[in-house]
Amino acid sequence: MTSNHPSVLAALTTLATDQVANFRRRQAAEAAEIEQWRREEEAAERAAAETAAHETLQWLTPDTLARVVTEEMWRGYPRHRGDGPTAVAHLGAGVYLRYATPGDGLGTVPGDLWLLQPCTDCGVRLSNPLWSDLDLATCLTGPNGLPTTCTLCFTARA
Numbered sequence: 001m002t003s004n005h006p007s008v009l010a011a012l013t014t015l016a017t018d019q020v021a022n023f024r025r026r027q028a029a030e031a032a033e034i035e036q037w038r039r040e041e042e043a044a045e046r047a048a049a050e051t052a053a054h055e056t057l058q059w060l061t062p063d064t065l066a067r068v069v070t071e072e073m074w075r076g077y078p079r080h081r082g083d084g085p086t087a088v089a090h091l092g093a094g095v096y097l098r099y100a101t102p103g104d105g106l107g108t109v110p111g112d113l114w115l116l117q118p119c120t121d122c123g124v125r126l127s128n129p130l131w132s133d134l135d136l137a138t139c140l141t142g143p144n145g146l147p148t149t150c151t152l153c154f155t156a157r158a
């Protein structure tokens with residue numbers, strides 16, 4: 001009887017080792033599945049943000065931005081922490097459009113659009129909400145056609 005013990009233990013050790021290997025394989029497969037799902041989810045969020053940004057331009061600024069910014073110019077980003085998916089379009093000379101998906105992130109409500117541009121004097125980034133073609137014109141030409149500056153630079157000029 002006692003002579004069987006070593007072989008039983010050896011067999012159990014082999015079985016246990018197989019169990020650990022199987023468990024690790026299943027874990028790796030599950031992790032790969034979750035990663036694949038996350039990538040697909042992010043790709044869908046990026047694409048949805050790009051489409052929503054493009055549609056928002058058609059609606060808010062049909063006579064300016066909608067004429068020159070193509071859907072291909074938008075680069076989408078997935079949701080991050082508390083924020084919904086976003087999209088950014090580069091307009092040149094450090095000027096960007098930023099679109100943020102509203103609350104639920106489902107695109108059932110129009111999102112928010114901003115023009116990000118450097119202060120012409122100090123270069124600090126200014127963020128102006130855009131609701132119309134006129135908003136855009138004001139941002140690009142500044143109040144009364146003056147260069148667009150931050151509050152500090154505007155005050156320093158006065």
Ligand SMILES: [Zn+2]
Binds near residue numbers: 149153
């Ligand atoms: Zn400035």
